[in-house]
Amino acid sequence: MNKRTILFVDDDETYRKVLSRELEHAGYRVEAFPDGAAALKGLERRRPDVALVDLMLPGIDGIALIERFAAVDPALPIVMITGHGSVPEAVEAMRRGAFDFLTKPASLDRVEQCLERACKQRDLMLENARLRELVQRTGGGTDLLGSSSAMSDLRALITRVAASDANALIVGENGTGKELVAHRLHEQSQRSEHPFVVVNCGAIAEDLIESELFGHERGAFTGAERKRTGLLEAAHGGTVFLDEIGELPLPMQPALLRAVQFGEIRPVGAHESREVDVRVVAATNRDLIQDVEAGRFREDLYYRLAALVIEVPPLRERKEDVPELALYFLARLNGSRPEERRLEFTPDALAKLSAGDWRGNVRELENAVIRLATLCASPRIDGAEVDRHVARRRVETPGGLPTLYLDDLQRLAVVEALRRHEGNRAPAAAELGVAVKTLYNKIRGYDIRRAEYLQ
Numbered sequence: 001m002n003k004r005t006i007l008f009v010d011d012d013e014t015y016r017k018v019l020s021r022e023l024e025h026a027g028y029r030v031e032a033f034p035d036g037a038a039a040l041k042g043l044e045r046r047r048p049d050v051a052l053v054d055l056m057l058p059g060i061d062g063i064a065l066i067e068r069f070a071a072v073d074p075a076l077p078i079v080m081i082t083g084h085g086s087v088p089e090a091v092e093a094m095r096r097g098a099f100d101f102l103t104k105p106a107s108l109d110r111v112e113q114c115l116e117r118a119c120k121q122r123d124l125m126l127e128n129a130r131l132r133e134l135v136q137r138t139g140g141g142t143d144l145l146g147s148s149s150a151m152s153d154l155r156a157l158i159t160r161v162a163a164s165d166a167n168a169l170i171v172g173e174n175g176t177g178k179e180l181v182a183h184r185l186h187e188q189s190q191r192s193e194h195p196f197v198v199v200n201c202g203a204i205a206e207d208l209i210e211s212e213l214f215g216h217e218r219g220a221f222t223g224a225e226r227k228r229t230g231l232l233e234a235a236h237g238g239t240v241f242l243d244e245i246g247e248l249p250l251p252m253q254p255a256l257l258r259a260v261q262f263g264e265i266r267p268v269g270a271h272e273s274r275e276v277d278v279r280v281v282a283a284t285n286r287d288l289i290q291d292v293e294a295g296r297f298r299e300d301l302y303y304r305l306a307a308l309v310i311e312v313p314p315l316r317e318r319k320e321d322v323p324e325l326a327l328y329f330l331a332r333l334n335g336s337r338p339e340e341r342r343l344e345f346t347p348d349a350l351a352k353l354s355a356g357d358w359r360g361n362v363r364e365l366e367n368a369v370i371r372l373a374t375l376c377a378s379p380r381i382d383g384a385e386v387d388r389h390v391a392r393r394r395v396e397t398p399g400g401l402p403t404l405y406l407d408d409l410q411r412l413a414v415v416e417a418l419r420r421h422e423g424n425r426a427p428a429a430a431e432l433g434v435a436v437k438t439l440y441n442k443i444r445g446y447d448i449r450r451a452e453y454l455q
Contacts, residue, residue: 003029004119007048009039009065010081011057015104022108028115036060036068043072050099050118052111055082055089066096075125077118081106123218123226144180145328146321150313154181161308162188167260169245169305170283172312174447175363178283179243181312185281186239194238199231202247203444205425209252211268214259220269232265235278245305246286247450250296257301280305285447315358315365322354325362329369330381343373348383356390411446414439418453 006028010016013034020030031048033039035058039051051069055062066078080093083104093101099118102111144155161168162185170178179198186196204212211220215230232240242248248256259265260280266273282305291297315322326345334342345353349372358364368390376385417428429439442448 003027004050004115005029005031005046005048006115007039007042007051008032008053009034009036009051009057009062010054011035012054019111023111023115026108026112036062036065039065040068040072043069043076047073048076049122050115051076051078052115053078053080055080055093063092063096066093066098070097075122077121079114079118081111126226144177144184145325146318147324148318148321150318151321154310154312155184157310158184159188161185161310164308165190165279166307167280167282167305168308168310169288170281170310170312171288172283172285173314173361174285175361176312176314177362178285178312179241181310182239182241182243182281182283185310186241186279189239189279191238191279195235196239196241197231197235198241198243200243200444202244202449203440205440206249209249210255213252214255214265215267215270217267217269220267228267230265230267232259232276232278233267233274236276237278239279239281242280242282242305244284244449245282246284246288246291246297250298253298253301257298257304260301260304286449315361319354322356322358322365323350325365326350326353326369329366330373333370333373341379343376343379343381346380346382349381349386352383352386353390410442411448414442414446415448415452418443418448423450423454 004027006023008016008020008023008030010019010032011034016032016034020032023030031042031046033042037059039053040060043051051065053062053065053069057065060068062080062082066080069076069078077099078097079100079102080098081102081104082089089101099121100114102114144151144158158181168185170181172178182198183196186192199213201209211228211230213230213232215228215233218227255265259276263275263277264273265276288297288302288306292299292302315325323345327350330343330345337343353365353368356365356368360367371389372381372385375389378385413432414428417431418425421428421431425436425439429436432439434442
């Protein structure tokens, strides 16, 4: 199990060494410093689990350190310890944000108990912060715009499906707005006051999927320094949206099936299962029936997820919605511009946009509007500008490149790097000269599927 780290500040060298040794024997990792300045440098190098700080220090005293530490690490609990303790000093330390106050000589048992409580508070604060980032209670981005009959039918279907608590599968091409559909389902359901948690199954490293979905206990594996709540448990009472469900590795599917079927999960390293109450909404751009027949997706999991199916139409089947969407995207961009620099489309430009094939659907149209707003010199965007900046021409170049379109070239480079390294993200990212996190963002942004680089 990983050791808790204590940042210990005391100018009494003998006491510092003795207590550090005792705490290390008790299973802690101790980083000890004689003054506040040295301790601040240590805090910048490494984030401890708790700070144990003497009140009376040379230079920066203990009370001042509370605020200095909080500026670097707001979640760090600070335990004050001093031989000069008094009620006013204790009150002032607590008022400034100290977790607790001990007076020398404090027994080792009392120090350990205090430190353990402080560590648990830090765990709770960090976990709550993580869950606040993960839990999304309202949708963002584009609403389900469009006045076409296809969109009217889609909105009506969402309303009917939202009235049920059955699991749902949203199918459609990349960029059609499947996550927006999931948000709308949640907002119209009886679970709308509870969390909506998004899980991108294609963007989580395979060796971390189980921990991300179901959580883990502290010390369950190397690097598990604290207990972590899984995304399914974080969505308790609400909706969990499993985006790109077709990318979920086959070995992980039985555990997800059990969670979907029985509402039961077991965090990594836990000895007992836990119950979770969630509605599962999944989405995919793949033909899962074909994946079932090919043995890449469990049939029983498919039918658990696909109790209700919503198909999102591609933009080419509702081209009458293109002008409304383009105007919406431009209006959103204009919101950040001064009035004299706001842009508008000419009827010819909207007609040109409506004629496009939009292989990337609404997402590609949004990118096109951003490109036009950025590159056009005139405040009136006309059809000629659309031809110049939006039309995609694939050409065979003298250097052998399949395209001159930058996004296509980047996508090809990512796929080829993943293929050469058999899907291993770390060496692929190194070859591309980017961070692993950046590579994951590229994979998601370009909707790169595992089947494209793993045969």
